Amino acid sequence: MTVTTRIVVKIGSSSLSGPEGGLKREAVVFFAAELAALRRDGCEVLLVTSGAVAAGFRSIGYAQRPRLLHEKQAAAAVGQVLLMQAYQEALALHGIATAQILLTRTDFCSRRAMNNAVMTVEELLRQGAIPIFNENDTVSVDELKFGDNDTLSALVANLLKASKLLVLTDMDGLYSGDPRKHPEAVRYASVEEITPEIYAVAGGAGSSVGTGGMRSKIDAAKIATRGGVPVFVGRVTEPGDLALAAAGEGRGTYFATTSASLPVKKQWLGFMSTPLGSIYIDDGAVEALLHGGHSLLPVGVKRIEGSFHAGDVVEVLGPDTQLLGRGIVNYDDAQLQQVQGLSSSQIVPKLGEVHRLEVIHRDEWITLR
């Protein structure tokens, strides 16, 4: 049995538009040809494309890329049509059908909705179409936005069990500093592990049309590599460059997968779910949870924020308010208020029979630090 290579390609606004806005149609034609070449090589191809706001803002009458949310949403509503029209025309030249999938962060909260989306995408791939994803900008509200599409591309790659994620941008990889500000910076050919030092070198967006910069690409690389998908971040400008990038010979930085890839349930918990509350814990609980492989017990809980029920996702923070991870909580917030700081033998006398003593069981926990 031959195993098909499934590749998710992400194209940033900076590769499709300039500071003056509008769509560089020749860029879309070029990328469509590159995607078609990958397909001819026998790969399944999925595309995550940005560029709706950049493509649309001038047509709707803004002189520059808007900053207010409703203006960006209006620009995206116009630009998304232009973007998809350009891809559809360019891919049709290669006999490839184009499918549009617009997602918001809230769509990822429901595992059922996601399973449905996955089945639809699998069917599109079986039928030979290229699914093209973007954030559904016109309905995303500020606090639930991906903003940039780097994270979205990592989630798509994990959900669809891609073989690789290729994140294309205007820079040929991650440098030891933003090359626009530090010309002496040197490029990393590969990154084995995404450490705080790697985050420290990654800066924000480089152009007026890009969002998130290298930092959000590192976030994406972390999500994808933990899910078992290796990542390339780099530049594709010449015919054949995309195939080279897929083959490990591209102009960019390669991020290796971590040794054990996370089960789907933990990927969902860590990167797709929306936490409804925050639990602050003491040093002893941090040690038990992060290093001892134990569950979180009420005795280690110092403070609770938010309104949640048993079964909801919450985030857990240490004494220095640093995010430690996320888990599925076994208590309602009001119950937890009553038992925080109590030892296990004090719980039943206080609350009566409880389903589970742990606040978060270690099987329903993911470390994000």
Ligand SMILES: Nc1ncnc2c1ncn2[C@@H]1O[C@H](COP(=O)(O)OP(=O)(O)O)[C@@H](O)[C@H]1O
């Ligand atoms: N350490 C770094 N190495 C390379 N590029 C960096 C770094 N830090 C910040 N950047 C910036 O990230 C930009 C790419 O991200 P972004 O502007 O969001 O593009 P896109 O629209 O392709 O997602 C580059 O143009 C670059 O200026």
Ligand SMILES: N[C@@H](CCC(=O)OP(=O)(O)O)C(=O)O
């Ligand atoms: N969904 C938005 C993405 C915004 C954006 O700039 O993203 P990116 O270029 O990937 O950093 C759009 O299509 O305009």
